[in-house]
Amino acid sequence: MSNTGLIQRIRSRPQPPTPMLACSKLVFCVIPVAQIIIGAIHLDDCPRQHYIPIYLIVAGVFGLVLAALSCLPCTRTPEDSTPDPLSRVCTTWNSLTSLFLFCWFIAGNVWIYSIYQPNYIKNATSADLYCDRTLYLFAFWTTTLVYILLGLFLVGGFCVLLCFCLCGRADADDDV
Numbered sequence: 388m389s390n391t392g393l394i395q396r397i398r399s400r401p402q403p404p405t406p407m408l409a410c411s412k413l414v415f416c417v418i419p420v421a422q423i424i425i426g427a428i429h430l431d432d433c434p435r436q437h438y439i440p441i442y443l444i445v446a447g448v449f450g451l452v453l454a455a456l457s458c459l460p461c462t463r464t465p466e467d468s469t470p471d472p473l474s475r476v477c478t479t480w481n482s483l484t485s486l487f488l489f490c491w492f493i494a495g496n497v498w499i500y501s502i503y504q505p506n507y508i509k510n511a512t513s514a515d516l517y518c519d520r521t522l523y524l525f526a527f528w529t530t531t532l533v534y535i536l537l538g539l540f541l542v543g544g545f546c547v548l549l550c551f552c553l554c555g556r557a558d559a560d561d562d563v
Contacts, residue, residue, distance in 0.1 A: 416454050418529060422447030425525050432519035435505045439518065439526050442495040449488050456481050492533065499526050 426443030433439050459477060505518040 412454055412458065416451060419447040419450030419454070421525070422450070422529065425522060429519045429522035432522055433505075433517075434515040435518045436498050436502045438494075438498045440522060442491070442498055443522075443526055443529075446488065446491055446495065449484060449491070453481070453484050453488065456484065492530070495526070495530060499523075499530055503527075 422443040426440040426447065430440045430444075431437075456477065502518065502523075505523055506513060506516050507518065507520040507523070509517045
């Protein structure tokens with residue numbers, strides 16, 4: 388069974404219109420901007436785990452950097468040419484940024500989930516054992532959202548794979 392026809396169809400798929408692509412990138416930049424804002428506003432509001440606002444700020448900044456890198460023309464290569472050195476630099480920088488974001492995400496998981504359900508009320512007797520409610524819940528749910536989206540992506544990918552296996556080849560001329 389040859390998958391060459393399927394791969395060629397995937398590679399030659401039409402690109403979405405530029406306005407739709409721009410709008411989708413703007414929508415995906417909303418969460419990183421919110422992370423930066425909430426992390427900066429509540430920078431000193433979580434003595435229980437003071438890395439949580441820093442985690443939000445750094446994750447937001449690098450999320451925006453990754454979104455900006457995807458807009459650069461050097462990240463796309465023409466179909467019939469070899470990648471130029473600038474494209475390799477962009478790809479390497481994009482990969483390093485993604486690797487950093489993955490490692491930072493793991494660190495954020497440790498900081499956020501290790502103090503699950505912190506004391507949200509600041510009082511004089513336990514001033515160092517609280518975390519601002521808005522800050523903590525925003526960090527908690529944005530991190531949990533990544534796991535929800537990852538789960539949906541894996542289930543969707545498994546369903547597509549299952550459909551390909553059950554339906555067989557789409558066209559009889561795929562092996563030509």
